[in-house]
Amino acid sequence: MKNFSYIKAGSLAEAIKALGAKGSRLHAGGTDLLGCARDEVFQVDKVVSVSGLKELKGITARPDGGVRIGALTTLADVAASASLTEKYSVLSQAAAAVGTPQIRQQGTLGGNLCQRPRCWYFRSDLQCRKKGGTTCYAMAGENQYHAIFGGGPCFYVHPSDVAVALVALEAQLRIAGPSGSRTVGIDSFFVSPGKFIDKENVLVSGEIVTDILIPPTAGKIKSSYRKIASRGSWDFALASVAAVLQVENDTVRSARIVLGGVAPFPWRVQAAEKLLAGKKLDGSAAAAAADAAIAGARPLKGNAYKVEIVKGAVEETLTALM
């Protein structure tokens, strides 16, 4: 592992300034960053820790009825929050599904959204397409964990569990950077490899996600996160589903259905959402939404099994919400 310098920022402004230098990397909980540094996935000359910035931690109710979660809030705190579990169980379930208790104690919500892909070619010392080379080795190689939707020219899947839940909740992200602050809807935060091959989100150099804002819901929502992984102990999702439904008198008023582990960014299935809106949530609606969720899947040689997993997971998730 190459040497790097380390600073612990005393303020957000200091962190942003320090991140302006080439090779500077933000350190939140460090659970992904340090692995990437060790494996030389990218250049790390200076590590800028924001762990001392208390203003980036905590879960608070907002006057509009929504919730603000500081980006440095740990995944364990998100999973354990009684207020989130009551109102937005999809998010607490997704946070609880991440890794191990140790990872959830140390890893932060912001870090989980900004972690780098787990594609084994990207994480190896191969100069793959994402690292500036000319070949996506997954395309013709070992691709059992890769994308069945939205891939090309690179076929990694986004590794975050909570991102899937936050897209289903229509969260917004507050971002601070050298040119001031901005708020971005999470639907526009993640980017496809076709747009930017070398990054997974719209952050530019020096920018830091400071807050995750969950909007108020129009009425009571029913929500759930279901993750399918190879191992029960800890693992990244082979596929996952976040469902958020607004239901009135047994009729779905609106739905957000988002898939994880199957595309380079959380994959929203609007066709399934449209099918559910205005319908009674019953077995046939759940089955139709599951069929809609897999329409357009483009599996690679080794990952067609994911199509069936998605179909089953969507149907089961919706059935559990009946």
Ligand SMILES: Cc1cc2nc3c(=O)[nH]c(=O)nc-3n(C[C@H](O)[C@H](O)[C@H](O)COP(=O)(O)OP(=O)(O)OC[C@H]3O[C@@H](n4cnc5c(N)ncnc54)[C@H](O)[C@@H]3O)c2cc1C
């Ligand atoms: C053994 C293991 C198992 C795991 N299993 C899962 C799993 O099942 N599901 C899952 O979703 N994840 C899983 N992870 C990933 C883990 O959840 C992430 O590593 C963690 O959430 C990252 O948070 P962190 O605070 O440690 O981020 P860091 O490691 O500090 O940062 C991660 C990256 O994001 C950037 N970053 C961090 N915070 C911000 C911010 N606020 N603004 C802008 N950029 C930022 C950093 O510069 C870095 O590039 C696993 C990791 C390990 C090591």
